[in-house]
Amino acid sequence: MTVFKRAAADGHCRVGAGPRNLLLGLAALLLSGCAPDHVLRSASEVHAGSAASSGSAAPAANAVRSGKAAGAEPAPDPGNSLRQAFAPYFLLGTALSAQQIAGQERGTLPLVQQHFNSLTAENVMKWQLLQPVEGQFDFSAADALLALAEQQGSVLIGHTLLWHEQTPAWVFQGPDGGPASRELLLARLTSHIQTVMGRYRGKIKGWDVVNEALNEDGSLRDTPWRRILGDDFYLTAFALAQQADPAAELYYNDFNLFKPAKRQGAVRLVRQLQAAGLKVAGIGMQGHYGLDFPALQEVEDSIRAFAATGAQVMITELDITVLPNPEQAQIGADVSQKLALQARLNPYTAGLPADVSQALTERYHALFRLFLQYEASISRVTLWGVHDGQSWRNGFPMQGRTDYALLFDRDLTPKPAVTALLQLAAESGGERRE
Ligand code: XIL
Numbered sequence: 001m002t003v004f005k006r007a008a009a010d011g012h013c014r015v016g017a018g019p020r021n022l023l024l025g026l027a028a029l030l031l032s033g034c035a036p037d038h039v040l041r042s043a044s045e046v047h048a049g050s051a052a053s054s055g056s057a058a059p060a061a062n063a064v065r066s067g068k069a070a071g072a073e074p075a076p077d078p079g080n081s082l083r084q085a086f087a088p089y090f091l092l093g094t095a096l097s098a099q100q101i102a103g104q105e106r107g108t109l110p111l112v113q114q115h116f117n118s119l120t121a122e123n124v125m126k127w128q129l130l131q132p133v134e135g136q137f138d139f140s141a142a143d144a145l146l147a148l149a150e151q152q153g154s155v156l157i158g159h160t161l162l163w164h165e166q167t168p169a170w171v172f173q174g175p176d177g178g179p180a181s182r183e184l185l186l187a188r189l190t191s192h193i194q195t196v197m198g199r200y201r202g203k204i205k206g207w208d209v210v211n212e213a214l215n216e217d218g219s220l221r222d223t224p225w226r227r228i229l230g231d232d233f234y235l236t237a238f239a240l241a242q243q244a245d246p247a248a249e250l251y252y253n254d255f256n257l258f259k260p261a262k263r264q265g266a267v268r269l270v271r272q273l274q275a276a277g278l279k280v281a282g283i284g285m286q287g288h289y290g291l292d293f294p295a296l297q298e299v300e301d302s303i304r305a306f307a308a309t310g311a312q313v314m315i316t317e318l319d320i321t322v323l324p325n326p327e328q329a330q331i332g333a334d335v336s337q338k339l340a341l342q343a344r345l346n347p348y349t350a351g352l353p354a355d356v357s358q359a360l361t362e363r364y365h366a367l368f369r370l371f372l373q374y375e376a377s378i379s380r381v382t383l384w385g386v387h388d389g390q391s392w393r394n395g396f397p398m399q400g401r402t403d404y405a406l407l408f409d410r411d412l413t414p415k416p417a418v419t420a421l422l423q424l425a426a427e428s429g430g431e432r433r434e
Pocket of ligand 1: 122123286317333335
């Protein structure tokens with residue numbers, strides 16, 4: 001078991017790495033009277049627990065059921081529920097908009113119940129929506145989502161506690177309008193995490209604690225969180241989250257994690273958290289992909305690297321754009337990119353040509369075949385939306401386009417990709433777990 005042997009000597013923290021640094025950060029919390037005291041326990045005690053429970057970190061390659069049924073056997077019944085079809089392997093999730101949660105979209109919720117067993121808020125659990133004004137929390141939509149998940153027998157995933165986007169400006173501002181002091185921002189983060197996670201303690205399976213902390217080269221992104229709290233801000237966030245709901249799974253989530261440099265950055269970050277005695281249950285690979293990127297090999301390499309940390313891998317935010325990427329835009333999901341519409345980059349307003357539709361089906365099939373191959377390491381695959389009409393890809397990175405990134409049409413008709421995935425799961429032959 002080598003997972004915990006090295007204490008992130010190559011880590012991100014400029015001011016030193018590992019438990020000592022975490023303790024320094026927590027000293028400030030102690031002074032402010034809000035220290036997550038249990039993380040002050042001996043790091044080695046926590047290490048022992050994590051290491052023992054994570055077991056062998058070797059990814060279970062070749063776990064795929066070959067599906068080579070003997071000639072005379074009847075074809076397996078593909079069924080009509082993605083959640084059931086994939087239940088032997090991993091949770092299958094979707095993200096719901098505020099409108100969908102409120103039941104304002106005809107037909108969507110029954111479809112969601114039929115096909116998905118894990119729900120994430122596309123927006124309503126982000127800081128901007130939960131605490132738009134300091135100290136004034138609005139849990140109405142988040143509570144409604146929890147009620148829906150309970151009613152549908154689905155798990156609920158929290159997204160997200162610390163992000164540089166969709167966080168109100170006041171969070172980073174001091175009383176004089178300048179940047180908030182470290183103590184003030186720490187107090188706000190503490191209050192937000194304790195209030196939000198405390199409310200849903202025992203009800204939310206896991207939280208994206210930190211979202212998108214990395215640059216494309218794997219270094220730490222320059223954000224107000226990092227500038228004000230310091231390079232160890234993610235250690236603080238995980239420590240606070242672990243205290244607020246010790247039973248919740250805690251995740252690191254980011255886009256473009258298939259890129260080798262960013263993959264290495266995420267591994268460093270996770271190892272550093274582990275070295276500080278913090279539990280990282282999962283690494284979320286946002287799957288904002290296209291028809292021709294990333295290469296499956298790169299996704300596979302990242303799944304293996306992440307599984308080797310002992311964390312589960314989650315494919316979060318899966319969608320596959322069929323549209324050309326504007327030259328000015330990076331691939332990925334940096335939501336700050338907002339380009340004006342150019343008609344030539346919006347070719348399918350009148351419908352998706354058959355060959356592109358076929359390519360989309362094949363792409364979903366190939367990705368899920370890979371996910372099945374690594375099902376022992378993958379705990380969840382979440383689509384970033386239910387149907388194409390809702391997909392954020394219509395507005396990102398260029399506004400006002402018509403994209404076809406999800407599994408259901410704008411009128412909620414299942415696409416051929418749904419049939420292909422049901423078939424793939426059936427051929428994989430696992431026992432139904434639901
Ligand atoms: C997106 C939502 O889908 C949009 O509705 C919103 O306007 C912007 O955010 N990475 C994430 C998600 O972690 O929260 C983002 O969701 C997409 C990129």
